[in-house]
Amino acid sequence: MPVAMSAEIRSHLTQLFTAALAKVAPQQPATIIDFERPKQATFGDYSCASAMQLTRLLKRAPQQIAHELIGAVPESEWVERMEVAGPGFINIYLRPEAKQHVVRTILRAGDAYGRNNRGMGNKVMIEFVSANPTGPLHVGHGRQAALGEAIAAILASQGWEVTREFYYNDAGQQIANLTASMRARALEARGEDAVFPEDGYHGEYIREIAAKYVAADGNPDDLEAVRKFAVAELRREQDEDLRAFGVVFDNYYLESSLYADGRVAAVVEALAATGTTYEHDGALWLKTTEFGDDKDRVMRKSDGAYTYFVPDVAYHVTKWERSFKRAVNVQGSDHHSTVTRVRAGLQALSIGIPPGYPDYVLHKMVTVMKGGEEVKISKRAGSYVTLRDLIDEVGRDAVRFFLVSRRADSEFAFDVDLAKSQSEDNPVYYVQYAHARICSVLEQWQAQYPDDARDLETADLAATDSQRELHLMQRLGDYPDVLETAAREYAPHQLAFYLRELAGEFHSYYNSDRILVPEAPTRRGRLALIVATRQVLRNGLGLLGVTAPEKM
């Protein structure tokens, strides 16, 4: 049931069992061959449940099929023995060589270990954050930023050509609102009376920016100037926060540009031409119900303005036209109603976009906990906690690691006290500490054994075969598989969990066996193992945007 296994071993075992299957059940495609890691060590290193899946087709008892398969498996230098167990599992016990092999593979591959070319250089766009320029980024955006970045990095590691994009809703009602709020605060700053808009933005930051505007001799009643100033100022702030978080976008796409270059109007025309629209009550509607929506949606309001959903569709058309055959949108689940709508709009156009386009990763909200209580208010933003508050308080690495350490669709309780603790409780430091420890051992190796050859690729691992060492090796071998699954499911938390477990295996090993022993062959074997471990820790942390410190 465990998640991952070594790619080398999997492909080796698959070959063996495919050959066996060809003899036992020639008509059966080899795709049913699969392996897993049993929970219990007594069930072997790997097990195969395929015999049970064959019972119906072959009309024989699963145990019997299992025995036939074992009899048909070719000899292998990696396989020690195989047994039939329980309802028909085939348990496979490997020789140490099979596990030791990965150490050399890692040392040879270095930074490239875990990478592959499954994506075959195809383009994928990850859209995330996409905050409106109406205020500072909040922790929810932080979750998106951490998720989006990690997903992007993981997909890139699997051979995809990744573009990270930020979509600014810099047109429409909310911006008008922002402008009106700014105007009111600017007038106040000049000591004049002003009516603050009913649904305006109440955060303290509006006052700050308005004061800046007034100080620069801005005219509060020049709404276009106010709008420009406010948006520019807020975008700059958001950029600073993202930089502080270590998040970099390849491209920013402005909603306003979709109006400016006629794409919004073009989409409306194109939709009208397909006969999926109609006029009603002075508005133009799209029959999204024909594409799975529960009600039709207005495209153009009776006042002539477009609803936000039209530029959304137009925007996604540009993704397709920019030849992103795959697109992933990371969004808060409070926007989940747009999923059906956007897809419906794209389908209605019938321009060859597949029905499930784009993919969505919806994440739930983050609540910030401190001293056992929920923190709701930031002094600057008013009604929410900003990403910057969090980074300043607990540090970038901890925020990054925490925010990707849970499934996106689980609600997130961010425990500030835990994230801040510089000691045993903190999973970030736990993983980083493993890395730093290894670096420290290597430093002492240099000092104590200056005559040792530094090239560990050639180290003999025959004696590196204790239970702990073999476990650690097996875990190292799992890494490529973990990445592959995390990429397929857009689930970076699997990588975070893996790294925690890997660090655990290492700490355990470190405490039980001394690395720098006098016997050179043993020493070199152990060093090779921990250098490989360090490499995987470093590679994995890198994908999550967390540093791998050499000293702590």
Add this chain to the structure above:
RNA sequence: GUGCCCGUAGCUCAACCGGAUAGAGCAUCAGCCUUCUAAGCUGACGGUUGUGGGUUCGAGUCCCUCCGGGCACGCCA
């Protein structure tokens, strides 16, 4: 009310196409530093996977009922 998501140990969370005895961390308790970083290690305790049914060799996982929580249901974004 309708739709989507979630419900797993006291707390926070894992569990790849359905696989064997459901796993970690925290908390609690008991141990380990004249040896490479104790930000660490070893062990113990802890469960009717919200409820009730169904599907099958096998269900935390798939289907249905109900309960509880979140979000969305606008000619806002």
